[in-house]
Amino acid sequence: MVFAGINYLAIVIAALSSFGFGALYYMSLAKPWMAALGKTADEMKANSSKTPFIVTIVSELIIAWVLAGALGHLGPGQVTPRNGMITGFILWAGFVITTMAVNHAYEGAKRTRTLIDGVHWLGVLLLQGLVIGFFGV
Numbered sequence: 001m002v003f004a005g006i007n008y009l010a011i012v013i014a015a016l017s018s019f020g021f022g023a024l025y026y027m028s029l030a031k032p033w034m035a036a037l038g039k040t041a042d043e044m045k046a047n048s049s050k051t052p053f054i055v056t057i058v059s060e061l062i063i064a065w066v067l068a069g070a071l072g073h074l075g076p077g078q079v080t081p082r083n084g085m086i087t088g089f090i091l092w093a094g095f096v097i098t099t100m101a102v103n104h105a106y107e108g109a110k111r112t113r114t115l116i117d118g119v120h121w122l123g124v125l126l127l128q129g130l131v132i133g134f135f136g137v
Helices: 008-028 030-037 041-046 051-072 081-107 111-135
Strands: none
Touching (some): 008 030, 008 051, 008 111, 030 041, 030 111, 081 111
């Protein structure tokens, strides 16, 4: 198997794009998401820190790097927007939503939380796959 390679600029742009997507996504769903968490806006503000944002951007960089690596393993000429989105969907379905569903089931989390968070991570992986595929190798 021939490895096509990785475009590191694409990884950074994919991570930043998905971070922006997440900000917009959760701002638009803040009330239902907090209700699914069982928290109020005041409780969220009382526990605010920069740590979740740092963890998020580092995690999204790692996700983009892994996604780029998975795409690179398809071979030369295969790092395309279409293949990026397909690979993002497969990784989401195989690893992300399944892991979330298990964790949320044991936590006793509301299904709404799993739905909101799951759709967010689907959007992240589809967007990152699109960006990485667009940039190519």
